[in-house]
Every structure is written in structure tokens, then in C-alpha cells.
Amino acid sequence: MTTLTYAASDSVTMLGRNLKHMLRYPSLTLMLIGQPVLILLLFVYVFGGTMGAGLPGGSVAVGGAEGRADYLDYITPAILVMTVASVALSTAIYIAKDATEGIIDRFRTMPIAKGSVLTGHVLGALIQTAAALAVVLPFALLLGYRPGAGVAGWVGAVGLLLLLGLALTWLCLALGLAAGSVETASNSPMFLMLLPFLSSGFVPTDSMPAGLAWIAENQPFTPVIETLRACLDGTSPGADGWWAIGWCVLVATASYLWARRLFSKVRAG
Amino acid sequence: MSNHTTAIEVAGMTKSYADNAVLRGIDLTVPVGTVYALLGPNGAGKTTMVRILSTLTAADAGEARVAGFDVRREPDGVRRSIGVTGQFSAIDELLTGRENLKLMTDLAHVRGAEARARVEELLARFDLTDAADRRAATYSGGMKRRLDLAMTLVSRPRLIFLDEPTAGLDPRSRRGLWQIVRELLADGVTIFLTTQYLEEADQLADTVGLLDDGRLVAEGTPAELKAQAGGETLDDVFLALTGHAATPRKEDDETDDELEEIR
Numbered sequence: 122m123t124t125l126t127y128a129a130s131d132s133v134t135m136l137g138r139n140l141k142h143m144l145r146y147p148s149l150t151l152m153l154i155g156q157p158v159l160i161l162l163l164f165v166y167v168f169g170g171t172m173g174a175g176l177p178g179g180s181v182a183v184g185g186a187e188g189r190a191d192y193l194d195y196i197t198p199a200i201l202v203m204t205v206a207s208v209a210l211s212t213a214i215y216i217a218k219d220a221t222e223g224i225i226d227r228f229r230t231m232p233i234a235k236g237s238v239l240t241g242h243v244l245g246a247l248i249q250t251a252a253a254l255a256v257v258l259p260f261a262l263l264l265g266y267r268p269g270a271g272v273a274g275w276v277g278a279v280g281l282l283l284l285l286g287l288a289l290t291w292l293c294l295a296l297g298l299a300a301g302s303v304e305t306a307s308n309s310p311m312f313l314m315l316l317p318f319l320s321s322g323f324v325p326t327d328s329m330p331a332g333l334a335w336i337a338e339n340q341p342f343t344p345v346i347e348t349l350r351a352c353l354d355g356t357s358p359g360a361d362g363w364w365a366i367g368w369c370v371l372v373a374t375a376s377y378l379w380a381r382r383l384f385s386k387v388r389a390g
Numbered sequence: 391m392s393n394h395t396t397a398i399e400v401a402g403m404t405k406s407y408a409d410n411a412v413l414r415g416i417d418l419t420v421p422v423g424t425v426y427a428l429l430g431p432n433g434a435g436k437t438t439m440v441r442i443l444s445t446l447t448a449a450d451a452g453e454a455r456v457a458g459f460d461v462r463r464e465p466d467g468v469r470r471s472i473g474v475t476g477q478f479s480a481i482d483e484l485l486t487g488r489e490n491l492k493l494m495t496d497l498a499h500v501r502g503a504e505a506r507a508r509v510e511e512l513l514a515r516f517d518l519t520d521a522a523d524r525r526a527a528t529y530s531g532g533m534k535r536r537l538d539l540a541m542t543l544v545s546r547p548r549l550i551f552l553d554e555p556t557a558g559l560d561p562r563s564r565r566g567l568w569q570i571v572r573e574l575l576a577d578g579v580t581i582f583l584t585t586q587y588l589e590e591a592d593q594l595a596d597t598v599g600l601l602d603d604g605r606l607v608a609e610g611t612p613a614e615l616k617a618q619a620g621g622e623t624l625d626d627v628f629l630a631l632t633g634h635a636a637t638p639r640k641e642d643d644e645t646d647d648e649l650e651e652i653r
Contacts, residue, residue, distance in 0.1 A: 127499065134496040138482065145484045145525075223478030227541070230444045232469040233497050 128234035135241020136248075142215060143249060153211055154253045156314075157204040158260055164323065165193045165264060177325055190265055197261045197268075198349040199322025202342060204257045205282055206313040208250045209289035212242050213297030217306030220298060225384075239380055243290050250286040254279075268353040277352040281365060285345055288369040289313060291376035298383035322346045341368035396455075397422045397549050397580040398443060403452030405438055412438045414604035416452070420582060420597070422548075425575055427595035428584045429628075434601045436584035437477060440553045443582065444474045457549050473547035475539050477554050483527035487518050487537050490526055494544035512540040516570075532563030539570065550574065552583040556590060568593055588628065602632045 143150050164172070166189065173188025176195055182188070219225050219238070228238050270278065293310045300306035319333070320326075320342040326334045337343060344364035351358035358365070398420035405413040412435045420426040428436050441447040443456050445465040454460070459467030481490050491512055495505035513519045516536040521529065526537060535555070542550060552571070556564040571581060571594055585591055591598045592612045600608040600615070608615055608631050619630035628634075 130499065131497060134493065137496075138485070138493060141489070142484050222483070223476055223480040224482055226446060226476055226478070227474065227480035228497075229446055230469055230472065230474040231497055231545070232466055 124234075128237060131234040131237035132240040132244065135237050136244045139215065139241050139245030140248070143245065149211055149214070150249065153207045153249075154204070154256050156207050157200050157253075157257050160203060161193075161196070161200045161257070161261060161264070164196055165189055169193065172324070175324075175328070193261065193264055193266050194268075196323055197266050198346050198353060199317050199320070200257065200261065201254060201278075201282060201349065202285065202322065202346055203314060203317050204253050205250055205286045206289055206317070208246055208253050209286060209293045210307075210310050210313065211249070211293075212246045212290050213293040213300065213306040213310045214303060215245075216242055216294050216297035217300050217303045221301075221303060229385075236381070239294055239384060242294055243287065246290040247283060247286055250283065250290075254282060269355040270353045271355055274352045274355045277358075277362075278349055281345065281348055281352065281369075284366065284369045284373075288373035288376065291373050291380055295376045295380040295383055298380060316340060317342050317346070320346055341365075341372065344368065395422050396420070397424075397457060398426070398582060399453075399455045400443070401453045403439075403442065403454060404450045405435075405442065405447070406450055412604050413442075413449070416601075416604075416606055418599055418606060418609065420580060422580050423575070423578050424596040425571065425581045425583065425594050427591035427598045428582070428601050429586070429588065429591045429598055430584075430601035431586060435604045436601055437553055439601070440474070440476070440551050440582070440584060444472060444551050445469060471547060471549055473542035473545060473550045475535075475542045475550070475552050475555060477557065479534050479538055481526050481534060481537050481541065484525060486523050486525055487529070487533075488513065488522040490537060490541055491544060494541045498545040500544075508544060512543060516540045517566075532559055532566070535559060535563065535567065539567070543574075547579070549580045549582070552581060554584055554586065556585070556587065564590075600628060600631060607631050 169189035169192040170185060171183050171188065173190070173192035173195070174183040174185070176191055216239075225238065268274075293313075296310045297306040300309055317323075319337050320340060321337060322342065326337040326343065329337055344361040345368065347361040348358040348365040351361065396419060398418070400416055400418045403413055403416040404411070416435075416439065418426070428439060430436055438447065442449045443454060443461060445461055445468050448462065454462075456468045457471035459465075459471065461468055482493065485493065488509060491509040492505070495501075495508055500508060510519075513522050516539065518533065518537060518540065521533060526534065529537065539552075539555070555571075556567050559567065568590070571583070574581060581594075583590075583594070595612060597609065598612055598615060599606050608618065608627070610618065615627045619627040
């Protein structure tokens with residue numbers, strides 16, 4: 122076998138290990154999927170009647186079913202983004218657990234493909250992301266979400282969600298390796314679940330105070346959510362699309378380099 | 391410098407973490423097919439030594455060849471030749487014993503019937519067949535250590551590093567592990583082990599190196615060292631050569647090598 126097939130084979134071995142972990146630790150997987158579902162229910166049924174009436178162009182009565190339906194349409198892209206973030210968070214926990222248990226030291230003294238441990242985690246997270254989206258999206262449809270996207274729109278939306286997953290997973294792997302303990306690793310990436318609230322995901326940014334609006338308009342989640350919204354509506358995302366892709370590629374590349382660097386210095390204990 | 395009769399060759403090795411010098415110039419040679427025991431108290435630099443020789447940490451200065459490969463320039467050659475069982479359990483607790491060993495055969499690119507045979511053979515040899523399909527998290531300390539070592543042996547390394555292999559084990563498990571070390575030696579495997587237990591070095595080692603505060607203060611066969619210091623036991627030797635006892639105090643157990651971790 123060549124170096125490349127060894128690398129692929131070792132990555133698949135590591136992926137198999139990670140998938141077994143997910144199946145044997147179902148409470149974490151369920152929590153990851155349950156979290157965005159709960160937020161969706163909370164925002165649609167508790168806040169939705171009022172929030173929907175306040176959306177731009179909204180002339181519906183406060184507290185009505187129409188408002189809830191409008192708000193469901195408005196926040197579903199943000200909920201999908203939170204689903205991706207939620208899965209990425211778990212990789213920080215998994216990698217921190219690996220690092221503190223000494224098994225990474227074992228892998229590092231073996232003649233295996235260098236990146237395979239991290240690649241295995243990334244592949245595992247992408248599979249889990251796809252599985253989580255396959256639960257959350259139908260759930261939104263069940264509540265009455267009706268996107269107007271054609272084939273191109275769906276391809277764009279799914280592609281962007283997976284690219285976002287790639288970026289956030291590498292970021293969480295780096296955060297997990299930097300954490301030094303499983304406890305820290307389960308807290309330090311939490312900001313990824315909060316940032317979507319400070320974006321255009323739940324309310325239009327121009328309804329926020331000036332300073333906050335500036336942050337919301339310029340943080341990475343806003344172009345990602347706007348692009349997703351456009352794709353799912355079947356419209357063109359325009360410049361937001363390039364910003365979204367650019368942010369994802371930037372975060373993925375920087376985090377990849379950071380994670381690789383941290384991985385070579387891991388020390389159990 | 392190196393040839394097929396030398397398993398490990400170290401010259402002038404130093405390592406510091408921040409202002410803390412952990413290794414202050416180590417020279418040693420381990421012939422193929424022998425057991426070398428690095429004996430010393432907590433914080434003496436034993437684990438750092440193993441980490442450098444097993445390519446996990448880079449030394450600040452000095453040369454080291456392991457199985458004929460330079461640890462700095464040819465780490466992959468070293469990794470193909472060695473097996474390492476560290477101080478911290480390096481098993482996957484969410485997997486079963488059998489799955490842990492299967493993980494190792496997969497990573498060693500051994501497949502099919504040969505892989506299955508190797509897994510079953512190691513399970514039997516380490517008395518883990520009955521527990522093979524239980525998650526490793528349910529194993530006792532001794533069983534975890536046995537599984538850890540079995541995983542190290544999957545790739546059939548000719549040179550094995552054991553970092554405090556019996557720390558925390560009960561006397562029965564400890565003797566079982568000694569027996570395994572003797573069997574490996576009979577197969578011609580070279581073993582480099584670290585220990586705080588004088589009895590362990592006395593029982594197993596062809597050569598004992600006394601490591602104290604980052605320096606190798608004495609080296610020889612257990613008999614030579616005892617003769618040199620005029621003592622009955624290696625305890626006497628350690629006391630005579632370093633002015634303090636080697637056996638760690640109980641309360642130090644938790645601070646194991648913490649000094650070495652300061653960076």
C-alpha cells in the first residue's frame with residue numbers, strides 16, 4: 122500500500138472508532154439533536170406569535186398562528202446552523218477525552234498516518250451532522266416550515282451546512298485540545314451556540330441597538346444564515362454567499378493548522 | 391555508531407521545561423535482548439526520558455538512536471520498531487477488550503484471519519478471553535494494564551518501553567506482569583523500563599541505571615551496584631550514592647512527574 126492508501130485506511134479506522142463512541146454514548150448524541158429541537162419549539166410556540174408579528178413586512182396580529190408560521194420560516198435557517206454547531210461542540214469533548222486518557226500518546230508512538238486521528242474525528246462529526254440535520258429539518262417541516270427552494274437551492278444549503286460543519290469541527294478540535302480537560306472542553310466552545318443569537322438568525326439586525334447591530338452584521342454567522350435563508354427561499358444570496366464561504370474556509374484553515382499544532386504537543390495526565 | 395547489537399544509544403541528552411532542568415546530560419547504551427531499568431524517585435526525569443526515546447517529546451540537546459534510527463530525524467523508523475506502554479492507561483474504555491486489540495491490528499494494517507488469530511492469541515495470553523466482549527471501562531486496574539500491554543504487543547515490536555508498568559498494581563498483578571516481561575525477554579525482545587521500585591529493578595533488569603535529579607548517578611548490574619556501594623539491597627545503593635532514599639513517600643504518588651510537566 123502507498124502512503125496515501127495508508128492515510129485513508131488509518132482515517133477510516135479512526136472513523137470507525139468514533140462512530141462506535143457515538144453509539145455507546147447515546148446521551149450526548151441525543152442532547153446534541155434535542156438542543157436545537159427544543160430551541161425551535163421554544164421560539165416558535167412561546168415567542169413566535171409575538172416575534173412573527175414584528176418581522177419586517179409583517180402585518181399580522183400579535184399572538185396569531187400566522188405570526189408563528191412566519192417566525193418558523195424566519196428562524197429555521199438559524200436552527201439548522203445551531204444543529205451544526207451543536208454537533209461540532211461534541212467533538213471538543215471527544216478529543217479532550219482522548220487526549221486526557223493517554224490513548225493519543227499511544228497513537229503518536231505508532232507508525233500511523235499523522236492526521237488520521239483528527240481526520241477520523243472530522244469525518245465522524247460530518248456524518249453526525251448529516252444525521253442530526255436529517256432529524257431537525259423534517260421536524261421543522263412537520264411544524265409547517267415550507268421552503269421554496271429548488272434543487273440548486275437545496276444543494277447550496279446542504280453544501281454550506283457541511284462546509285460550516287467542517288469549519289466548526291476543526292475549531293472545536295483545536296479548542297478541545299487546548300482545553301486540557303473534558304470539563305473545560307465542554308464549556309469553551311459554548312460561544313458557538315450563543316453567537317447565532319447575536320446574528321440575523323432570530324431577529325433582523327436593524328432592530329438591535331447600533332453597537333450590537335454592527336457586531337451582528339459583521340460576525341460570521343450572519344452571512345452564513347442569510348445565505349442559507351436565500352438558498353432555502355430559492356433566491357440568490359448575492360454577496361452574503363461569498364462572505365459565508367470565505368468565513369468558513371478561513372475558520373476551517375486556521376483551526377486546522379491550530380489543531381495540528383496542538384495535537385503534536387498533547388500530553389496525557 | 392549504532393549496529394544491530396545496540397537497541398538504544400543515548401549521548402549527552404538534556405531537557406528542560408522552562409527553568410527546570412529535567413535531564414542534565416544522559417549517556418546510556420542498551421544492548422539488544424536485554425532489560426534496562428531506569429530507577430529513580432518521582433520527578434527524577436524517567437518519564438521524560440521515555441517520552442524522548444519514543445518520539446513524543448524532543449530533547450533540547452544530545453543524540454539518541456533507537457533501533458538504529460535517530461529519534462529526531464527518523465521518528466517513523468523508531469515508531470515502526472517500538473511498542474510503548476505509558477504511565478497513563480492508553481486504552482479506549484468505551485470499546486471492548488477485543489475491539490481495542492482489533493483497533494491495533496487495523497492500525498498495524500494486519501487484516502483478516504491473521505488479525506483475528508493475533509487478537510485471540512493475545513486475549514488468551516493476557517487472561518482476558520472471558521472479559522473480551524466487556525467494555526474496558528469495567529475492567530480492574532490489573533486487567534486494564536494487561537490490555538494496555540497486549541495492545542502494545544499487537545505489532546510485535548522488538549523493543550518495548552514500559553513506563554512504571556506496575557505502579558498502582560497489587561502484588562499478584564505485579565508478579566504476573568514480571569512474568570510477562572521475562573517471557574518477552576526469552577523471545578529476544580529488548581525492554582526499557584522505568585520504575586520506582588527497587589525490587590522490580592532487582593528482579594528484572596540486566597542493567598540498572600540510577601536516575602536522580604536528571605543525572606545518571608550509577609549504572610551496572612544489580613550485583614555490581616550492590617558491591618560498589620557495599621550494601622545488601624538496591625535501597626542501600628541508592629542511599630549511599632544519592633544521600634537519600636529512592637522509595638517514594640506515599641503522598642508523592644499523586645504528584646507523579648508533575649515537575650516534568652512544567653513548561
